[in-house]
Amino acid sequence: MDLELEKTIEARAAVLRTIKEDLITRLNLAYEPDDLHEDISLLGSGLGLDSLDALEVILGIEHSFGVKIADDNIGILRSINTIADYVMAEKGKNEEVQS
Amino acid sequence: MRVSPIRKLLADRGAVFGERAGVEIPLRFSGADKEYSAVRDAAGLCDFSFMTRCRVPEDGLDVLEQYACGSVANIRFGRVLHTMAVNDDGMLESDVYIANDDENLIMLCESLIDDEAATAVLEGMGASKEGLEDMSESTAVFGLDGLNAWAIARDLFGTDVLGLPYLSIENYELDDVEIKLIRGGKTSEFGYLFIVPVRQAAAIWERIEKAGEPHGLVPVGTEAHSMLRLDGRFFNIYEEGARVSDPLPLGLQWMIDFDGDDFRGKAAILERRTKGLENKIIGVTPSDPGGVLEIGDEIAHRGETVAKVVAATYSPTLKKRIGLALFELPYAYSGLTLEGVDGLLIETISMPPFMPRSLGVKLDEM
Incomplete structure (x- = not known):
């Protein structure tokens, strides 16, 4: 595996790990992090989160990554992977501003 | 081969048929792309009578607990569990809905094995003794899916139907016919499954079609559903399920109750889970x-x-x-x-x- 790809994967893996651990803790899920596929649906099918659960997840993301999620941006909760996309994009924006 | 109880009606609508696990299925009507778009933009009606289905009295739930990987005993009244069934090696056999409908549990399966093989598995778990009743010949199952599916359901059953949460079951009457309605679906749009008595199946299909006319409803086949499932990222047992077979790389752990009672194939799944993906x-x-x-x-x-x-x-x-x-x-x-x-x-x-x-x-x- 080339270095650039390895770095990309490492960065994403770290974000995914944090999201999964946060989900398991906050929602008291009876799963290990490896049991949660990154594309698992969070709303409706899959984990089947209700609106209160969704709020808990949003609070967790905001706390863990220091990003803000607007009330009308529920679409990012489609899956763990879509949350990770949002977090990485927001972190990227912040890094651009700081540099 | 088992065929749909409304096969003639489907053929009159232009259905092209195929076969899956010994059951005839409607592949398409006007074309998969058009039918896909109808569901995303309006609504589609699909004959899901290819699903195997059965009813078990509440006190006979042991057989379903042995059969399904999810926590059957914890399904609340009026709710539906989406889970699966695996073989002795822990490899996929069926994608399963189990509904707690008053005094009965109703199971609907999309299976990789035929009716005869599924019956043999359930019989081996004492199905007859537990009062399991096969509903595959006595009922039909229709899937109503799409952006406007909720409006059609409302026009058929009244505004109460809008309060049905995802994965729940309710009994309704439509033209004096008792219908079991499941809010579910695997398209990422609104979805309802109608379980109807076989004798009135054609009449109910036509009734849904009529109610759907102002909402853009068209008949759709399984090919469009495969497209909808894939880009909606719903698991499809007939595509990735059939080719991968092991539920763990497929990310289906959420369908499994790892800590509950034993089910068929659990030991094999636990062994692979411990070994790691x-x-x-x-x-x-x-x-x-x-x-x-x-x-x-x-x-x-x-x-x-x-x-x-x-x-x-x-x-x-x-x-x-x-x-x-x-x-x-x-x-x-x-x-x-x-x-x-x-x-x-x-x-x-x-x-x-x-x-x-x-x-x-x-x-x-x-």
């Missing part, structure tokens, strides 16, 4: 929107194969091909660009790849 499926698409992506295509990094495509379709919503590939674990991440066939670049993507419009509809404000 070696592969995982991830969404893929060609970098070039006009690029090809077919089942069986290999995906490589620096010339070494790291994945193989196990499901693929054209997505009219994304206007390009999309698929799922079984990746070696170190490469199983979205956001990568890898090598496909003939020098084509393949991107791994997060799924579901778009926000379904139904998710933006607030039924409680209707």
Whole structure:
């Protein structure tokens, strides 16, 4: 595996790990992090989160990554992977501003 | 081969039929692309009578607990569990809905095995003794899915139906016919399953069609449903399920109650879970929107194969091909660009790849 790809994967893996651990803790899920596929649906099918659960997840993301999620941006909760996309994009924006 | 109780009606609508696990299925009517778009933009009605289905008295739930991987005993009244059944080796056999309907549990299965094999498995678990009743010949099952499906259900049953949560069951009467209505679906749009007595099945289908006319309802087949499931990232046992077979790389752990009672195949699944994953499926698409992506295509990094495509379709919503590939674990991440066939670049993507419009509809404000 080339270095650039390895770095990309490492960065994403770290974000995914944090999201999964946060989900398991906050929602008291009876799963290990490896049991949660990154594309698992969070709303409706899959984990089947209700609106209160969704709020808990949003609070967790905001706390863990220091990003803000607007009330009308529920679409990012489609899956763990879509949350990770949002977090990485927001972190990227912040890094651009700081540099 | 088992055929639909409304086969003649479907044929009159132009259905082209196929076969799956010994059961005839309606593949398409006007064409899969058109039917796909009807569901995303309006509504589609599909005959799901190919599903095997049975009823078990509440006190006979032992048989379903042995059969299904999920926590059957914890299904609350009026709710539906989405789970699966596996064989002795812990490999996929059926995608299962189990509904707690008053004094009965109703099970609907999309299976890789035929009716006879499924019956043999259940009989081996004492199904007859527990009062299991096969409903596959006495009922029909219709799936109503789409952005406007809620409005059709409302016009048929009244506004109460809008309060049905996802994965729940309720009994309704329609033209004096008792219908079991499940709010479910695997398209990421609104979805309802109608379980209807076989004698009135054709009349109820036509009644739904009539109610759906002002809402753009069209008959749809299983090919459109396969497309809808893939770009909505709903598990499809007949595509990636049939090709991968092991539920763990498919990411179906959420369907399994690891800590509950034993079920068929549990030991094998637990053994593989303890050993750890070696592969995982991830969404893929060609970098070039006009690029090809077919089942069986290999995906490589620096010339070494790291994945193989196990499901693929054209997505009219994304206007390009999309698929799922079984990746070696170190490469199983979205956001990568890898090598496909003939020098084509393949991107791994997060799924579901778009926000379904139904998710933006607030039924409680209707």
